[in-house]
Amino acid sequence: MPTSLYVIAGELSGDAHGAGLLRALRLSCPDLRIGGAGGPQMKEMAGGELRDWVEDAAVMGLWEVLKHYRWFREQFRQMLEEIADLQPQVLLLIDYPGFNLRFAKAVKQRHPAIKIIYYISPQVWAWNRGRIPMMARTLDEMMCLFPFEHEIFSSAGLRTTFVGHPLVDELEAARAPHQRAEKLLGLFPGSREREVTRLFPVMLDAAENLLADDASLRFSAPAASPKLAVMMREQVRSRGLGNAVEVTDGGSLDLMQRAMCGVIASGTATLEAAYFSLPYVLIYKVAWPTYWLGKMLVKIDFIGLVNILAGRAVVKELIQSDAKSDKIVEELRRLLRSGDDREQMIARLQETAELLGGPGAHERAAEVVGEWLRGERKISVSAIAKRAALV
Secondary structure (H helix, E strand, O other), X not given: OOOEXXXXXXXXXXXXXXXHHHHHHHHHOOOOXXXXXXXXXXXXXXXXXXXXXXXXXXXXXXXXXXXXXXXXXXXXXXXXXXXXXXXXXXXXXXXXXXXXXXXXXXXXXXXXXXXXXXXXXXXXXXXOHHHHHHHHHHOOEEEEOOHHHHHHHHOOOOOEEEOOOOHHHHHHHHOOOOOXXXXXXXXXXXXXXXXXXXXXXXXXXXXXXXXXXXXXXXXXXEEOOHHHHHHXXXXXXXXXXXXXXXXXXXXXXXXXXOOOEEEEEOOHHHHHHHHOOOXXXXXXXXXXXXXXXXXXXXXXXXXXXXXXHHOOOOOEEEEHHHOOHHHHHHHXXXXXXXXXXXXXXXXHHHHHHHOOOOOOHHHHHHHHHHHHHOXXXXXXXXXXXXXXXXX
8 A cells, every 4th residue: 555645734834844844755755645735835745636725724813714614614524535535644734723633633533543743733832721632632743843842742641752943944044144233223023914004113113213312223124025015115105214214025034134133023033033143122912802812811921932932031022002112112222232131132042042953853854754654653652641541
């Protein structure tokens, strides 16, 4: 019987990570048959049996999911049929927990012989730890990106491997021999339109206040898309800041290596800045109903990935009503004026970045999947005992 794999990713980030894993897996399993659903990068690596669905699948928010409920239900049914036809040795699920965890449970009930591996662990440790026992009973292995996740999942009886963050390979490839520009500050308002709408005006307020103190300062703001670039340039133009604030088409990783400090929207960019040792202040604002719902559900001390990873306040977090220009200015002034404060933050950022693991996350993840495909990997007796205790 030929070796086969079924894989699901539902967002562009998962598509990129899935493509990297599949590329590495092809080296050790060149004849592997791959089915499933992902994005354009995964489809290129897998071939004709993998569907590109991410443009439709990557919806966010409860209301958007409810509007697409019938479509998701049909995709769910179709994928179960494809699993039954392919009979893969391994089901590989990449992030996308709202869909993937339900699908894992359905496959485990119908096809208990299929090994179910999860890549890029859902952040249930932040918003719903009650799901972890179910995951331990359903999944055969979790491959996580952060070292602290290992203990959380393995203590529940779920075999867990820390493979490191695939972001490391991308960032190392982007490293350049830049010198820091003493008067340059970076503004990183995020990659979504609603983030730019809420956060970029606050960043520009802070820039205006800082320019009142020192007119020689310069600001650069990389836009994540052409559409966002138009929005951001219009905001800069309407304030008359065109001589001091430059909006660029992309280039965030380059800027992180040239600026002295910056202000960054919560998200992956905060990890990127840590990797390149850019001192920064984190800000974030959402609609108030979303904020209060999050306060009820999320049970962690920080929202910034760097602070979560470090287990302490490495960078200042200005969230919701605290995300205002005077507090941003206060923190940026401190980083600009105090060499000791800046160097201390740089040292802590470097220590935290080392926790992401070295290059080769996709290769390490592919090795795990390959061992399951070949039947070389088993669930330990201790893990089985822990699972039994959860029933």
